[in-house]
Amino acid sequence: MAYEVSNKTTGRETMTRMVGTACDWLRACGAGCLGAGAVIASTGGATAAPAACDATPETARHHHLPANDGTVHWGWLSKSLEPELTVHPGDLVTVETLTHHANDDASRMVQGDPGAESVYAWTADKKNVDRRGAGPMDASVFGRGAGEGFGVHILTGPIYVCGAEPGDVLEVRILDVRPRPSGNPEHAGKSFGSNAAAWWGYHYNDMIEEPKPREVITIYEIDATGALDWAKAVYNFRWVPQTDPSGVVHETIDYPGVPVDHGLVEENHGVLEGVRVPIRPHFGVIAVAPAEAEIVDSVPPSSFGGNIDDWRIGKGATMYYPIGVEGALLSLGDPHAAQGDSELAGTAIEMSLTGIIQVQVHDREDLPGTALEDLAYPLLETEDAWVVHGFSFANYLEELGATAQQDIYEQSSIDKAMRDAFRKMRHFLMTAKDLSEDEAISLMSVGVDFGITQVVDGNWGVQGTLEKSLFPADTD
Amino acid sequence: MAYEVSNKTTGRETMTRMVGTACDWLRACGAGCLGAGAVIASTGGATAAPAACDATPETARHHHLPANDGTVHWGWLSKSLEPELTVHPGDLVTVETLTHHANDDASRMVQGDPGAESVYAWTADKKNVDRRGAGPMDASVFGRGAGEGFGVHILTGPIYVCGAEPGDVLEVRILDVRPRPSGNPEHAGKSFGSNAAAWWGYHYNDMIEEPKPREVITIYEIDATGALDWAKAVYNFRWVPQTDPSGVVHETIDYPGVPVDHGLVEENHGVLEGVRVPIRPHFGVIAVAPAEAEIVDSVPPSSFGGNIDDWRIGKGATMYYPIGVEGALLSLGDPHAAQGDSELAGTAIEMSLTGIIQVQVHDREDLPGTALEDLAYPLLETEDAWVVHGFSFANYLEELGATAQQDIYEQSSIDKAMRDAFRKMRHFLMTAKDLSEDEAISLMSVGVDFGITQVVDGNWGVQGTLEKSLFPADTD
Numbered sequence: 001m002a003y004e005v006s007n008k009t010t011g012r013e014t015m016t017r018m019v020g021t022a023c024d025w026l027r028a029c030g031a032g033c034l035g036a037g038a039v040i041a042s043t044g045g046a047t048a049a050p051a052a053c054d055a056t057p058e059t060a061r062h063h064h065l066p067a068n069d070g071t072v073h074w075g076w077l078s079k080s081l082e083p084e085l086t087v088h089p090g091d092l093v094t095v096e097t098l099t100h101h102a103n104d105d106a107s108r109m110v111q112g113d114p115g116a117e118s119v120y121a122w123t124a125d126k127k128n129v130d131r132r133g134a135g136p137m138d139a140s141v142f143g144r145g146a147g148e149g150f151g152v153h154i155l156t157g158p159i160y161v162c163g164a165e166p167g168d169v170l171e172v173r174i175l176d177v178r179p180r181p182s183g184n185p186e187h188a189g190k191s192f193g194s195n196a197a198a199w200w201g202y203h204y205n206d207m208i209e210e211p212k213p214r215e216v217i218t219i220y221e222i223d224a225t226g227a228l229d230w231a232k233a234v235y236n237f238r239w240v241p242q243t244d245p246s247g248v249v250h251e252t253i254d255y256p257g258v259p260v261d262h263g264l265v266e267e268n269h270g271v272l273e274g275v276r277v278p279i280r281p282h283f284g285v286i287a288v289a290p291a292e293a294e295i296v297d298s299v300p301p302s303s304f305g306g307n308i309d310d311w312r313i314g315k316g317a318t319m320y321y322p323i324g325v326e327g328a329l330l331s332l333g334d335p336h337a338a339q340g341d342s343e344l345a346g347t348a349i350e351m352s353l354t355g356i357i358q359v360q361v362h363d364r365e366d367l368p369g370t371a372l373e374d375l376a377y378p379l380l381e382t383e384d385a386w387v388v389h390g391f392s393f394a395n396y397l398e399e400l401g402a403t404a405q406q407d408i409y410e411q412s413s414i415d416k417a418m419r420d421a422f423r424k425m426r427h428f429l430m431t432a433k434d435l436s437e438d439e440a441i442s443l444m445s446v447g448v449d450f451g452i453t454q455v456v457d458g459n460w461g462v463q464g465t466l467e468k469s470l471f472p473a474d475t476d
Numbered sequence: 477m478a479y480e481v482s483n484k485t486t487g488r489e490t491m492t493r494m495v496g497t498a499c500d501w502l503r504a505c506g507a508g509c510l511g512a513g514a515v516i517a518s519t520g521g522a523t524a525a526p527a528a529c530d531a532t533p534e535t536a537r538h539h540h541l542p543a544n545d546g547t548v549h550w551g552w553l554s555k556s557l558e559p560e561l562t563v564h565p566g567d568l569v570t571v572e573t574l575t576h577h578a579n580d581d582a583s584r585m586v587q588g589d590p591g592a593e594s595v596y597a598w599t600a601d602k603k604n605v606d607r608r609g610a611g612p613m614d615a616s617v618f619g620r621g622a623g624e625g626f627g628v629h630i631l632t633g634p635i636y637v638c639g640a641e642p643g644d645v646l647e648v649r650i651l652d653v654r655p656r657p658s659g660n661p662e663h664a665g666k667s668f669g670s671n672a673a674a675w676w677g678y679h680y681n682d683m684i685e686e687p688k689p690r691e692v693i694t695i696y697e698i699d700a701t702g703a704l705d706w707a708k709a710v711y712n713f714r715w716v717p718q719t720d721p722s723g724v725v726h727e728t729i730d731y732p733g734v735p736v737d738h739g740l741v742e743e744n745h746g747v748l749e750g751v752r753v754p755i756r757p758h759f760g761v762i763a764v765a766p767a768e769a770e771i772v773d774s775v776p777p778s779s780f781g782g783n784i785d786d787w788r789i790g791k792g793a794t795m796y797y798p799i800g801v802e803g804a805l806l807s808l809g810d811p812h813a814a815q816g817d818s819e820l821a822g823t824a825i826e827m828s829l830t831g832i833i834q835v836q837v838h839d840r841e842d843l844p845g846t847a848l849e850d851l852a853y854p855l856l857e858t859e860d861a862w863v864v865h866g867f868s869f870a871n872y873l874e875e876l877g878a879t880a881q882q883d884i885y886e887q888s889s890i891d892k893a894m895r896d897a898f899r900k901m902r903h904f905l906m907t908a909k910d911l912s913e914d915e916a917i918s919l920m921s922v923g924v925d926f927g928i929t930q931v932v933d934g935n936w937g938v939q940g941t942l943e944k945s946l947f948p949a950d951t952d
Contacts, residue, residue, distance in 0.1 A: 195918050195921055195922050197914065197917045197918055197921065201917075201921070202894070202895075202898060203898060203902075203917050203920075206895070206898070206899070207913060207917075208902075208913055209912070209913040209914075216914045216917070216918065218914075218915075218918040220922070231922075233915075233918070236914055236915075236918065238914075271912070271914070271915050272911070272915050272918070272919060274947065274948065274949045275919065275946055275947060276945065276946055276947075276948055277919070277922050277923040277946060278923065278943065278945065278946070338922045338923060339921070339922060340920060340921060340922055340923050340924040340925050340926070341924075341925035341926050341927060342894070342898075342920075342921075342924075342925070342926040343921055344898060344917070344920045344921045344924070344926070345917045345918060345920065345921035346921065347921065348921065348922055349922045413889070413890075413891050414889075414890040414891050414894055414928075415889050415890050415891060418678070418818070418890055418928060418931065419678075419682070422678060422679060422682070422818075422820060423682070426679075426684075435748070436685070436747070437683060437684055437685040438673065438685075438692045438694075438712055438714075438747070439694075439709075439712075439747050439748050441673045441677075441679050441683075441692070441820070441821045442671050442673055442692065442694040442709070442712065442748070442821060443748060443751065443753070444679075444816060444818075444820045444821065445671055445673065445677070445815070445816060445818075445819055445820045445821035445822065445823065445824065446671050446696070446707075446753050446814045446815060446816055446824055446825045447753040447754065447814060447816050448816040448817075448818075448820070449816050449817035449818070449927065450816070450817050450818040450820070450927070450928045451817060451925065451926070451927035451928060452890075452894060452926045452927060452928060452938065455894065462928065467754065469752065469754065470751055470752055470753060470754070471750065471751060471752075472750065472752055473750045
């Protein structure tokens, strides 16, 4: 299935190379390029349940969804994507996910890994995964490349969940998460990740050392066997302009998957010497397909989940998502080895991971009276806590209208995300825990912790954490 | 020693009873009423070291500083306050602190407790602690009462620390924190606290149930022996107008220590049934005297510490403060049994506590090369972590000038506090941990957690937490 954005801009003369959002494109393109009501010519679509849904198996199955150039979509979500896998509620899926930063050090994170090699394959003649982002295929905005990098994450899927209908809730249990070992024999037994302190980071225009501003990549090493629970830095380098195989020069980190020429950068070894970063393997992105728009930038999280970037979404966690479209169309990606609350510099330790998940569907008719009643937001349950995720805009595609996918990058604040997190936690306490508003508000003030999930994903996030121990009767 | 604000406003006709800040007063009063450069007629002052500093004792002493009407100041800080106790570095102090919410239920939190009774004593003829807040003594702004409630916390002290000089760092170790038992025989073995969901809360103009808006007090019970590590709600009530002993009617919670007439409110028992709130006993306020102004509202935290409201500042914690004035002039108060990050509704479980602290002075000449080098902000060390406290304005008295103490209530945001917390954590990593800026920024993105301390104290707060385990060489 191929997409064509029907309103193309013409001419490269307007393609000012800028670091930022796609405002110019939008202005040239008019409302409707992206956002709610986007005009997309789709040549196909998942309009009917796959045949695999016809018969319900007697026992749950365990599927394997590899990550390769045939199973991933890069930088965008869409309700019209063909499913890569169809599962029944209760099924398990081993799902491979690849970091979109692997080409920061291809020898450690791509080479010798057939899946990663197929996804990253890019020569002057052939680019296996052409679209990277929700922008125009002809790169008519900034000329960065197909999709313009308006969205950056390599996402595996989507997975069609039989019986999932709009209004239902999809449960995704994360049973296991493991590092993807380097495929390079030189690095056997190790995994690697990349942290980019990039132009979209919170720090970027507030630096003290020269040269300013600058982008810095730090490569981290993680024990692939799981024996060590910490990561260490291997080296860092400052980004210098990189010419991609198609001949486009990337002055900054503005397009995902650009291979870094290590002949051009200066590797500084011995950085962060002796520092052990506790690993918190998790998926930055788990998304159901948004109903509000046809093709959606993978960066801003929203009511459909997506790029929440909460390190708590790891092994043992369960996520609940309001389903927007038939089959839910679940995608996973943006794997992280470790991240701090705020993701200050723009990224985590971005490292490929393989997870085992189990999916369940909660029918909308069964929700009243449960913790999932009126669930309009992604909800996390861990062994110890319930966590709501507030965003600057709870459903930015709906709230910001036709220009949502540009405007979101200019209208976010932590204050707004805190407001949303407060409302969501109040909703949870009043529905799931049956408290009055007065009870809920007092409890939030004395026993719920609000933290800053991220300030770098367009739609900024604040999470509210409610420890289950506050309700001993529920956990006895 | 008595204070008189020299610029008094005249007439009550301008005293619109408003919920909010003291803008009207400021406009009438002109720049200089409060804030940096405030004009205060002081009849005395701690200008010379107390005689107790003359001889350095051979061994540390353990002092006891009770809380009573002679040892507390209510709602304000000042560099000109006479010390209530003089100590040498290394000395221990058992310091009693009283919650300013005890009169929400006097039978449980005041009655039978001589210290609390002396502080709260207030009849038509006599009010033992008259000034409550940094406003004018004649209540010429809003007519709430002496000090106008521009600052609310009952603060014990100040404590003069011999040898402490501006530019030095004061270390305050919190060796123990214990609940203050109810003095009422009916409640033997129990302690009580009050949570006020009040007009300055983050939720106040964003409620869903009627009547709106409303203020709600929830009384919590805590085991005074320390055997139970959780609090439970006893009852709640909605605030209704209360007439104080001086005859002033308080439509809202606008002046601290107003006795609540329980014949006027409806107690709802059975609220939050079965809920156990984990207790986190800590001091909301630990402050050294600000150098920037003469008399300072106790609500907004700043570079001098003050009302940081971080629940991590409890037993086992060590705080470091840049010293502004000779002797440091340390005050403690605003004791909390429990609080969530954000203190959403405006208060914690406000409960009287007694602590044991030990003070040390780090001479400014000894700071270079240590974790305290160039320390311009309050820094927390726990057993496991270093925590920086960012505020919307790092030093609001200095940054906002003459009208700082009014303006701070209208200019805060979490975004600004996050910016400040980022800068402070970067500073700490680059000085205490000797990292380059690039190393510090990468580490903050992958291994430091930023959370929302409070959004209710005028100068909003974000804390950044760095686990010590990241630096194993320092902890081996």
